[in-house]
Structures are given as C-alpha cells and as structure tokens.
Amino acid sequence: xxxxxxxxxxxxxxxxxxxxxxxxxxxxxxxxxxxxxxxxxxxxxxxxxxxxxxxxxxxxxxxxxxxxxxxxxxxxxxxxxxxxxxxxxxxxxxxxxxxxxxxxxxxxxxxxxxxxxxxxxxxxxxxxxxxxxxxxxxxxxxxxxxxxxxxxxxxxxxxxxxxxxxxxxxxxxxxxxxxxxxxxxxxxxxxxxxxxxxxxxxxxxxxxxxxxxxxxxxxxxxxxxxxxxxxxxxxxxxxxxxxxxxxxxxxxxxxxxxxxxxxxxxxxxxxxxxxxxxxxxxxxxxxxxxxxxxxxxxxxxxxxxxxxxxxxxxxxxxxxxxxxxxxxxxxxxxxxxxxxxxxxxxxxxxxxxxxxxxxxxxxxxxxxxxxxxxxxxxxxxxxxxxxxxxxxxxxxxxxxxxxxxxxxxxxxxxxxxx
Amino acid sequence: xxxxxxxxxxxxxxxxxxxxxxxxxxxxxxxxxxxxxxxxxxxxxxxxxxxxxxxxxxxxxxxxxxxxxxxxxxxxxxxxxxxxxxxxxxxxxxxxxxxxxxxxxxxxxxxxxxxxxxxxxxxxxxxxxxxxxxxxxxxxxxxxxxxxxxxxxxxxxxxxxxxxxxxxxxxxxxxxxxxxxxxxxxxxxxxxxxxxxxxxxxxxxxxxxxxxxxxxxxxxxxxxxxxxxxxxxxxxxxxxxxxxxxxxxxxxxxxxxxxxxxxxxxxxxxxxxxxxxxxxxxxxxxxxxxxxxxxxxxxxxxxxxxxxxxxxxxxxxxxxxxxxxxxxxxxxxxxxxxxxxxxxxxxxxxxxxxxxxxxxxxxxxxxxxxxxxxxxxxxxxxxxxxxxxxxxxxxxxxxxxxxxxxxxxxxxxxxxxx
Numbered sequence: 061x062x063x064x065x066x067x068x069x070x071x072x073x074x075x076x077x078x079x080x081x082x083x084x085x086x087x088x089x090x091x092x093x094x095x096x097x098x099x100x101x102x103x104x105x106x107x108x109x110x111x112x113x114x115x116x117x118x119x120x121x122x123x124x125x126x127x128x129x130x131x132x133x134x135x136x137x138x139x140x141x142x143x144x145x146x147x148x149x150x151x152x153x154x155x156x157x158x159x160x161x162x163x164x165x166x167x168x169x170x171x172x173x174x175x176x177x178x179x180x181x182x183x184x185x186x187x188x189x190x191x192x193x194x195x196x197x198x199x200x201x202x203x204x205x206x207x208x209x210x211x212x213x214x215x216x217x218x219x220x221x222x223x224x225x226x227x228x229x230x231x232x233x234x235x236x237x238x239x240x241x242x243x244x245x246x247x248x249x250x251x252x253x254x255x256x257x258x259x260x261x262x263x264x265x266x267x268x269x270x271x272x273x274x275x276x277x278x279x280x281x282x283x284x285x286x287x288x289x290x291x292x293x294x295x296x297x298x299x300x301x302x303x304x305x306x307x308x309x310x311x312x313x314x315x316x317x318x319x320x321x322x323x324x325x326x327x328x329x330x331x332x333x334x335x336x337x338x339x340x341x342x343x344x345x346x347x348x349x350x351x352x353x354x355x356x357x358x359x360x361x362x363x364x365x366x367x368x369x370x371x372x373x374x375x376x377x378x379x380x381x382x383x384x385x386x387x388x389x390x391x392x393x394x395x396x397x398x399x400x401x402x403x404x405x406x407x408x409x410x411x412x413x414x415x416x417x418x419x420x421x422x423x424x425x426x427x428x429x430x431x432x433x434x435x436x437x438x439x440x441x442x443x444x445x446x447x448x449x450x451x452x453x454x455x456x457x458x459x460x461x462x463x464x465x466x467x468x469x470x471x472x473x474x475x476x477x478x
Numbered sequence: 479x480x481x482x483x484x485x486x487x488x489x490x491x492x493x494x495x496x497x498x499x500x501x502x503x504x505x506x507x508x509x510x511x512x513x514x515x516x517x518x519x520x521x522x523x524x525x526x527x528x529x530x531x532x533x534x535x536x537x538x539x540x541x542x543x544x545x546x547x548x549x550x551x552x553x554x555x556x557x558x559x560x561x562x563x564x565x566x567x568x569x570x571x572x573x574x575x576x577x578x579x580x581x582x583x584x585x586x587x588x589x590x591x592x593x594x595x596x597x598x599x600x601x602x603x604x605x606x607x608x609x610x611x612x613x614x615x616x617x618x619x620x621x622x623x624x625x626x627x628x629x630x631x632x633x634x635x636x637x638x639x640x641x642x643x644x645x646x647x648x649x650x651x652x653x654x655x656x657x658x659x660x661x662x663x664x665x666x667x668x669x670x671x672x673x674x675x676x677x678x679x680x681x682x683x684x685x686x687x688x689x690x691x692x693x694x695x696x697x698x699x700x701x702x703x704x705x706x707x708x709x710x711x712x713x714x715x716x717x718x719x720x721x722x723x724x725x726x727x728x729x730x731x732x733x734x735x736x737x738x739x740x741x742x743x744x745x746x747x748x749x750x751x752x753x754x755x756x757x758x759x760x761x762x763x764x765x766x767x768x769x770x771x772x773x774x775x776x777x778x779x780x781x782x783x784x785x786x787x788x789x790x791x792x793x794x795x796x797x798x799x800x801x802x803x804x805x806x807x808x809x810x811x812x813x814x815x816x817x818x819x820x821x822x823x824x825x826x827x828x829x830x831x832x833x834x835x836x837x838x839x840x841x842x843x844x845x846x847x848x849x850x851x852x853x854x855x856x857x858x859x860x861x862x863x864x865x866x867x868x869x870x871x872x873x874x875x876x877x878x879x880x881x882x883x884x885x886x887x888x889x890x891x892x893x894x895x896x
Contacts, residue, residue, distance in 0.1 A: 258713065259710060259713045260709075260710065260712075260713025260714055260715075261709070261713075261714060261715075261718045262713075262715060262718065265718055277712055279712070281758065281759075291678075291679070291863065292677060292678065292839065292840060292865070292866070293745060293747035293749055293770045293772070293839070294678075294695055294697070294745065294772060294838070294839025294840045294841075295676065295677050295678025295679075295680075295838065295839035295840050295863065296678055296679060296745075296839065296863065297678075297680060297742070297743075297745070298734060298737050298738055298741075298744065298745065298746070300679050300680065300683055300863075301734075303734065303747075305730065305748055305749075305751070306730075306731065306734055309727040309730045309731050310731070312723065312724075312727045313724065313727050313728070313731070316716060316719075316721065316724055319716050320716055323716075324715070325715075326716070327711060327712065327714075327715070327716065328716070329711035329721070329759070329761055330723055330762075331711055331756070331757050331758045331759055331760045331761065331762060332753075332756050332757060332758045333723070333751060333753050333756065334756075335750075335751050338749070338750050338751065338752075339749050339750060340699065340749045340750045340768040340770060341747070341749055341770055342749045343747055343749065344748075344749060350758040352711045352758060352759055354711070354712055420712070420713065421710065421711070421712025421713035421714065422710060422712045422713050423712075445709065445713065445714065445718075447710070448710070
C-alpha cells in the first residue's frame with residue numbers, strides 16, 4: 061500500500077505535533093516565552109531525553125554516534141536498505157524560539173506516529189535524527205554534529221572546542237551521557253529531508269504555505285580595511301583630506317549593488333563597521349568593515365567576488381588610499397538532489413498547498429548531510445521572517461502542512477526502491 | 479618714533495622666544511616629549527607662576543579676573559588708552575604639544591622684551607593675556623576664560639563645572655591662587671591679536687610662512703539616526719530589506735559633497751558612526767552618525783544646512799526609512815575686524831614673508847574676544863598640520879616670523895591713535 065495511491069492522502073495529527081513542540085519548548089523556557097537550551101547543557105540533556113522517550117514510545121530504536129548525533133529508527137520492510145532520514149537539531153540560541161530546529165525533529169516524530177496510526181510499513185526504514193550543536197552559540201564550529209558526520213572537520217577538532225568557561229565538547233557530551241559508540245559518518249543514509257521554518261520573509265511576503273527548497277546559498281565573508289589619515293575636521297580643507305570613511309562608504313554602497321546585479325539569489329551585506337578614532341570632529345583615519353556576499357551557485361558567487369575585488373582596486377587607485385581585502389570565510393553553495401526536491405514538490409501538490417521554489421540563506425544540517433547523501437528541505441513561513449529570537453513564531457496550519465509534505469516525501473522515497 | 483618708519487624693521491629675539499617656549503614646556507613634560515598641563519592643576523599653577531614672573535621681570539604689572547584670566551601690562555605713553563592686547567592660553571591637552579596656546583602667550587612676552595630692548599614706548603599700553611582653560615580637557619565648556627569674559631556663558635556656570643573627580647573650577651582656581659578681583663569682561667581691550675600654530679595642513683602644503691587669518695569657521699553639528707529593520711543577511715532577499723546602513727551611507731557621501739559645492743571654506747565631516755547590532759551577518763537595523771558642517775559665513779553655512787536637510791528628506795522618502803536629524807551645536811562664524819587683519823598683513827609684508835589668507839577651522843580665544851573688541855590672528859605652519867598631539871612641532875624660523883608680525887601689528891595699532 062502506498063499513501064499516494066489513495067485519493068485522499070493521509071495526514072499527520074497537527075494538534076499532536078503542536079502539543080509536542082510546546083512540551084519540548086518548556087525545557088529552557090525564557091521569561092519572554094522563548095527558549096534557551098544551549099548545546100550539551102543539562103537542559104539539552106533533558107530535551108534529548110524527552111525526544112528519545114517519545115521515539116521509544118513510538119517503537120523506535122536509538123543509536124548515538126561519538127559526537128552525540130542521535131538516530132531514532134523505525135524498521136522498514138526491507139530493513140537492510142539505507143534509511144530514509146529526516147531531522148534537524150534541538151539546541152537553541154540563548155534567546156531562541158520554539159521552532160528553529162525543533163520543528164524538523166518533532167515533525168519527524170510525528171511522521172512516525174502517523175505511520176503507526178495508519179499501520180503503514182515502508183520498504184526502507186525511516187529514521188529521525190537530531191544533530192549536536194547546530195547553533196554554535198556555546199561551542200564553535202556551528203553545525204558541529206552534521207559537520208563531523210560529513211567530514212567537514214574532525215571529531216577531535218569538535219571534541220576540543222571549549223565554551224567560555226573552558227569546558228570542552230567531549231567533557232560535556234560525556235557528562236550528559238550522549239557520547240555514543242558509532243563512528244560519525246558511518247551511519248547509512250538513503251536520503252535526508254529537513255523541515256524547517258524559513259527564517260526569512262519570502263514565503264510570508266508571497267503568501268505561500270510551502271517553500272520547495274532548491275538549495276542553500278554559498279557565502280564569502282571578507283574583512284575590508286581602508287586606511288586614510290585622521291585629522292581635525294575644522295582646520296583640514298576638503299582637498300587635503302584622506303578621509304577613510306568617504307572611501308569606505310563607496311565600497312559599502314557597491315556591496316548591495318553587486319548583489320542586485322546577480323538576481324534573484326545574490327545577497328550583499330555590510331553588517332559590521334568600526335571607524336577610528338570615531339570622534340565627531342576628527343576625520344576618520346581608518347575604517348574596518350565586513351562584507352558578506354552570497355549566491356546559490358559558485359559561478360555567480362565567483363563573479364561577485366571578482367566584482368568586489370575589481371571595485372576595490374579601482375577605488376584604491378582613484379582615492380590614493382590603501383585598501384586591504386581579506387576573505388575570512390567561504391561556504392560552498394549547495395544544490396539539493398533533484399529527486400529529493402521533486403519528492404517535496406510532489407507531496408506539496410498532493411495537498412494543493414500554495415508553494416514556491418525557495419533557497420535557504422542560512423546554513424542547515426541538511427547542507428552537510430547533502431555531501432554524503434541525497435537531501436532536500438521543506439520550508440514553512442515564520443512570522444515576519446524572524447528567527448533566533450524569542451518572538452519567533454509560526455502558524456499551526458503551516459506547521460501541519462510542512463509535516464504532511466515531509467511525511468509523503470519520505471514515504472515516497474522509502475518505497476521508491478520497491 | 480615708529481618702528482615702521484625705519485628702513486629695517488626691528489625684530490624679536492627668536493632664540494630667546496624659543497628658549498622660553500622650551501622652558502615652559504618642561505612643566506608637565508611627557509615621556510614622548512609633549513606636554514600635559516591641564517587647566518587649574520598644580521602644573522598649570524607652576525606654568526602661570528613662571529609666565530607671570532617673566533612678565534614682572536619685563537616690568538609688567540599683573541591683573542587677574544574672577545575666572546583666572548591673567549592680564550600682563552606694559553604701560554603706554556597715554557596709559558588711559560585701552561590696551562592693545564595679545565594672548566592665548568597655557569593649558570594643554572592631556573597629550574598636548576609645546577606650541578598650541580603657549581606660543582601666543584610667550585610671543586606676547588617676547589614682543590614686550592623686544593620693545594624694552596629697543597627702548598620703544600607705544601601710545602597705548604601693551605598687554606599680554608592668558609585665558610583660563612581654553613582646551614576644555616578637564617572642565618567644559620572649552621574656551622572657558624574668554625567665554626566668560628565675552629559673556630558667552632556666566633561666571634557661575636563656569637565655576638560649577640566639575641572634573642571627573644568632582645572638583646569644581648571655583649575650588650581649583652582658589653586652590654592654585656588664581657581667583658582675581660576683577661569682574662570678567664570689564665577689562666578694557668583696544669584690539670586683540672593672537673599668534674597661533676595653524677593646527678592644520680594648509681600653510682605647510684602651500685609652503686607659506688604666515689597665514690593672515692580672515693576669520694574662524696562657524697559650525698553646525700548634527701546627530702543623524704537612520705532606522706531600518708535588522709534581519710539575517712542570508713535569508714533576506716535584497717528587495718525585502720530595510721538596510722539602515724545603505725541609506726546612511728548615501729547621506730555620509732552627501733556631507734562632503736555639500737562642502738565641496740561651497741568652496742573654498744566649506745567643510746563636511748562624518749567622524750562618528752555607530753551601527754546596530756553591528757554583526758557581520760545581520761542587516762543593520764539602525765545607524766547613528768554625526769555630521770559636522772563648517773563655513774566662514776552664515777550665508778554659506780545656512781545654505782549647507784538647507785542642503786543636508788533637503789537631501790535627508792528626499793532620501794527618507796525614496797528609501798521609505800525614517801531618518802532623524804537633530805542639530806546639537808551651533809557656533810557662529812567669526813570674521814575678524816578689517817583693521818586688525820590689515821595690520822597683520824602689513825606687518826607680514828614689511829618682512830617679505832611668504833604668506834596667504836587663512837581661516838581657522840578650530841576655535842580660539844580670539845573668537846570670543848572678537849565679540850567685544852577688534853581682533854585678528856597670525857598663523858604659522860606646524861609640522862604635518864598636527865596639533866593636540868605630543869609630536870606637535872613648529873620650525874624656529876616660523877616661530878620667530880610670527881612673533882615679528884605680532885610685534886609690528888601691535889605697535890602699529892598701539893600708535894594709531896597718536
């Protein structure tokens with residue numbers, strides 16, 4: 061029996077899912093009704109214990125790997141097939157919300173509960189994962205569990221990461237009892253789906269229920285320093301100035317212009333600015349600022365990189381001021397596997413949900429998992445596009461819709477080999 | 479006898495003046511060969527005592543007013559005439575130099591010594607003043623002594639000013655023994671000349687020895703706040719952004735453009751910038767910055783004010799972001815009296831010194847004195863235009879030249895009534 065054969069597709073229990081989200085959100089609940097459940101704290105342990113207890117109640121078995129990633133498994137008819145997995149994370153920002161990450165994990169639990177309710181067996185096993193320390197608030201690097209899993213960095217590197225009190229990831233993982241035996245990356249994955257709030261304003265602005273995520277923007281981060289000469293604002297005539305801010309602002313204006321020339325997925329942001337000496341009546345002698353360029357493919361991202369470099373060289377020549385540009389981070393664009401994207405789209409259409417193609421501007425565990433296995437994501441709108449904030453909010457009907465899409469995309473994929 | 483009647487004008491003793499400057503600079507000498515002699519400290523008292531002792535040695539009498547301004551007097555033939563005065567200040571910045579202020583006072587002492595050497599009597603008396611707390615580093619307002627003298631603010635207001643330790647101007651004046659009996663502003667002034675290092679790069683750049691100062695730039699200071707909406711740099715497409723920095727940088731670029739449209743004395747500076755939340759991957763939600771506009775006359779300064787207001791209104795409309803502009807300071811432009819400026823110019827030509835018309839971009843005691851009496855200034859170059867810094871430097875030949883100009887300008891003015 062396949063769910064997509066029936067006229068009326070089966071649906072998840074939205075109320076149950078909502079209730080689980082609210083239950084998990086109590087652990088680390090803040091005064092402003094957000095959640096503070098930092099990775100590998102006692103609260104994280106409580107969250108992990110609660111979620112795995114729900115998985116066990118749903119008949120799932122638990123595997124934990126050495127970086128504390130947790131895989132909750134529902135057997136398949138052909139249990140030797142690699143599992144069709146979904147997941148996300150349950151750690152939060154210090155002033156985080158109830159939905160970021162938690163939604164993807166609990167939607168997975170709800171998928172299993174729904175399959176149980178309907179007595180549906182899938183060919184491949186179904187697994188729900190939560191990845192350790194996605195947020196990176198307490199320990200860097202961010203997306204630590206999925207990063208170790210896909211080999212972006214080593215287990216040892218992750219183990220050595222310290223919080224501000226000097227406690228290491230390894231100590232804290234051991235302390236909360238979540239160091240498993242499995243070697244990270246050795247866990248088979250047939251395909252991976254991640255349901256997530258959009259964390260951006262696009263779906264809400266377009267009034268769509270589902271975002272069919274095509275990929276995740278890659279990024280290049282730079283530090284830029286313009287060096288001029290500080291001097292008193294009064295006695296120094298315009299022609300004799302070496303005003304670092306006046307040169308820096310030209311570059312700051314070019315950054316979004318470059319993004320605007322590479323639509324629809326170009327992004328250009330200057331988020332950090334520091335000027336010296338930063339005094340009302342002194343011409344700035346030095347300006348440091350960040351540049352953040354993003355796009356969905358390397359071709360466009362490389363072109364943006366070339367454009368900012370050329371602009372800076374030209375600006376330095378014209379102004380006579382030295383300008384230093386240093387790339388400090390590069391994250392490769394990720395395009396999700398066609399089959400996974402199509403599975404999400406097909407499931408969306410099954411319910412006639414209003415939908416649109418989407419890209420993610422933020423990183424997700426799915427980006428790392430995509431390096432090892434076919435992967436895809438389902439986005440639902442969040443209020444005002446706000447995330448990483450205690451006021452983060454999502455509508456119950458969208459929560460339900462995204463979970464229905466996840467259910468049918470996974471089931472289709474799990475039965476594809478049959 | 480008039481000095482200008484002779485073929486060879488008399489000259490000051492440059493070595494003696496230089497020696498006095500170096501002697502005074504020992505009081506508060508810093509490790510980096512600068513001077514830290516903050517107003518009304520023990521060091522200020524030592525400096526005051528030294529300068530007045532030199533005045534007494536030169537046969538001058540001393541009067542002190544209630545704000546601690548000191549007037550050192552050489553009698554005139556017609557001693558009832560209002561004195562022809564010169565002066566400046568001897569307090570310094572915390573990391574100040576040897577010349578700012580001190581030069582104008584000791585040049586005055588040298589003028590008197592030179593007149594004594596040559597047995598020259600002037601019709602009007604000659605006075606040398608030093609004004610209390612010009613720098614404003616320890617107590618605000620700046621230019622306190624001359625400000626009280628001309629009625630810009632009251633004696634009581636100045637007395638109540640406190641340093642960071644809570645000590646008041648009145649206490650500290652009394653403690654160092656420099657509260658006089660004379661009512662500030664009651665001291666007669668026939669004309670006032672102030673010799674000063676330029677504190678800017680114009681004379682050095684033009685390779686001129688003397689700047690004939692036409693006036694002092696007026697200024698308008700503003701605080702500007704652009705309010706946008708902070709959002710994650712990745713998930714927020716360009717079209718849905720309210721990037722406060724992108725709007726603010728347009729205004730920041732307009733500020734010098736406005737100054738460049740009002741040459742030669744227009745100045746436009748953004749010296750202070752604060753962005754919120756100032757994080758690399760967050761679109762700035764708010765940007766605060768300062769605007770500093772200056773010009774030599776109110777007509778041009780008012781026009782600049784109108785232009786920045788119109789630009790901000792237009793920018794706010796175009797961007798849809800609220801922009802707040804608040805004027806926080808206004809200092810009226812000062813044009814020196816024609817007769818004083820001409821006296822400086824005539825004395826300069828007497829020596830064939832290379833010279834140019836100049837304006838001061840920084841405030842000076844002369845600006846306040848000019849409210850009560852005819853006033854003028856003589857500028858000499860300082861190295862790289864640097865002042866308010868321990869590396870402040872000036873050439874002995876320029877020091878001498880400026881003092882020669884001061885001597886002859888004062889003598890001409892002092893004999894004019896005869």
